[in-house]
Amino acid sequence: MKHQTDFKIAADFISSNDVFLVTTHQAPDGDAIGCSLGFAEMLKVLRKEFCISIEGGLPEKYDFLPDNIEIIDPLQGDIGRKFTHLAVLDAGSYNRIGQSIKLADDNPIILNIDHHPSNDGFGEVSYVDCEASSVSEIIFHLAEYMKIPVGKDMASYLYMGIMTDTGRFRFSNTTSKTFRTCAELLECGADPAYITEHIYFDLPRSYIEALGKSLYNLEYYGNGLFALMEYLEDKEIEDAEGLIDYALGVRGVRAAAFIRLLKDGRFKVSLRARDSLDVSKIAETYDGGGHTKAAGFRFRGSLSELKTNLTETILARLE
Numbered sequence: 001m002k003h004q005t006d007f008k009i010a011a012d013f014i015s016s017n018d019v020f021l022v023t024t025h026q027a028p029d030g031d032a033i034g035c036s037l038g039f040a041e042m043l044k045v046l047r048k049e050f051c052i053s054i055e056g057g058l059p060e061k062y063d064f065l066p067d068n069i070e071i072i073d074p075l076q077g078d079i080g081r082k083f084t085h086l087a088v089l090d091a092g093s094y095n096r097i098g099q100s101i102k103l104a105d106d107n108p109i110i111l112n113i114d115h116h117p118s119n120d121g122f123g124e125v126s127y128v129d130c131e132a133s134s135v136s137e138i139i140f141h142l143a144e145y146m147k148i149p150v151g152k153d154m155a156s157y158l159y160m161g162i163m164t165d166t167g168r169f170r171f172s173n174t175t176s177k178t179f180r181t182c183a184e185l186l187e188c189g190a191d192p193a194y195i196t197e198h199i200y201f202d203l204p205r206s207y208i209e210a211l212g213k214s215l216y217n218l219e220y221y222g223n224g225l226f227a228l229m230e231y232l233e234d235k236e237i238e239d240a241e242g243l244i245d246y247a248l249g250v251r252g253v254r255a256a257a258f259i260r261l262l263k264d265g266r267f268k269v270s271l272r273a274r275d276s277l278d279v280s281k282i283a284e285t286y287d288g289g290g291h292t293k294a295a296g297f298r299f300r301g302s303l304s305e306l307k308t309n310l311t312e313t314i315l316a317r318l319e
Ligand SMILES: [Mn+2]
Pocket: 031, 032, 090, 115, 133, 134, 135, 165
């Protein structure tokens, strides 16, 4: 898939239309939320009409963000309106927006802005920059290109997106450009201490409980090269994605998987790797996707078969 990174086409799409549905992937992470809100701030400056739809609405942990933009949760019923022009952000494929699809026309005209290498290039206009740390970073540079001033709220959203998608500036997607972008966001009013405090040091007790249970179920395979963690309680953990870092952070571990049970009986599997292993390739064999070092998929079937197959596949590539 050849991806294009020409801001002009994206900017023309935005300038030449008036009403947008802004949406992102289901189970939104910090970047998904940050870039959607940041993009909406841009549309505000341009005096465009828009609506943000995120499946499940805004997760509670993001309550601290400025709340002057309403986010629609398509699971809460029909708003009686459909949109022709969509800005789909941080989603590798169109169906990743989940139920937000209900707010789109049957044949929507889509602007796809993303940084996942697995992006399938959907949409009339697709801007996919795999070198960017996050879509939030892309949105900042798009605003700069379009000469749109970045206010404090927009800066806060985008800083939050970059900080979370780089794992607090520690993943290999963190570049000098990332830091320069963040420096500019700070100059535009983003408060890094405030944002970090709310994202990482204001955890609900239920999260710590889930962490305890997940760590209790940590297993090692292949002489400790692969760590497998599972959380099969019938209780949803808010922001469970971060838990896998504990498995990957164990000395000697080069790949980790975290298996969770979804409400519909399927398993959600997150994969992480250090070094050379490309876990997005493994996720793709299960119809999932993601980045080389962080990917995932959903699976319906037997848990023991899943664990056996996944362990074999990963160890075959590690050893
Ligand atoms: Mn992202």
